[in-house]
């Protein structure tokens with residue numbers, strides 16, 4: 001039996017892998033046990049306060065969420081959870097067995113209530129976009145695990161996905177859409193209510209996972225409190241830096257087309 005403070009997640013099922021492969025995303029009910037959720041939420045609130053905005057104002061201006069990083073894989077409490085996520089990422093990628101999953105990032109993603117004034121980013125809607133171009137890598141295969149740290153209803157600004165969009169190719173950088181617009185304004189042919197999932201309802205510990213190629217978005221947080229979520233991202237171990245300047249990581253000292261380094265981006269699966 002796991003030690004009480006060891007953070008863990010369960011393995012994805014064959015049905016969840018099939019859903020992810022077909023639609024580009026999957027819901028993972030009860031992905032993280034309640035004890036892990038409680039530890040993660042305590043960690044988040046210690047850094048961000050109970051209102052979710054007690055941390056330093058991030059220089060990365062975007063309306064999606066107020067971000068706060070953790071100690072990542074170097075944090076011994078988090079490492080078992082990240083390793084579990086890596087094993088799941090490897091299973092979802094379905095590449096050759098020699099390709100592992102590499103840690104890319106993890107952070108608390110708190111969507112702040114739209115009704116409250118704040119200096120912090122993350123008090124707006126997550127307009128629909130893909131992640132791929134922003135990650136500045138030479139291949140897709142990466143993914144995002146989005147874990148609810150509280151019961152979250154759609155009015156708190158939960159995730160919604162365009163099924164099958166992971167097969168539509170590369171659809172622009174999220175910063176290139178005009179003010180107030182999103183991916184559907186540049187690609188109106190993708191507007192298809194039959195393919196767009198309803199915004200998810202999550203119980204604390206439920207998660208979704210989406211491919212780096214999947215179009216996704218979320219509404220504003222219309223509740224009175226912060227939307228507590230924890231995000232972990234992973235890539236195939238053979239992904240290389242494309243040479244573009246990413247927002248997600250510093251490329252200082254990196255060489256064009258090098259694999260992501262083991263020190264910052266260790267193999268976790």
Ligand SMILES: O=C(O)CCC(=O)C(=O)O
Pocket residue numbers: 064065109111126131144146157216217218229231
């Ligand atoms: O948390 C959100 O609202 C957006 C998250 C997102 O865009 C992502 O996980 O790629």
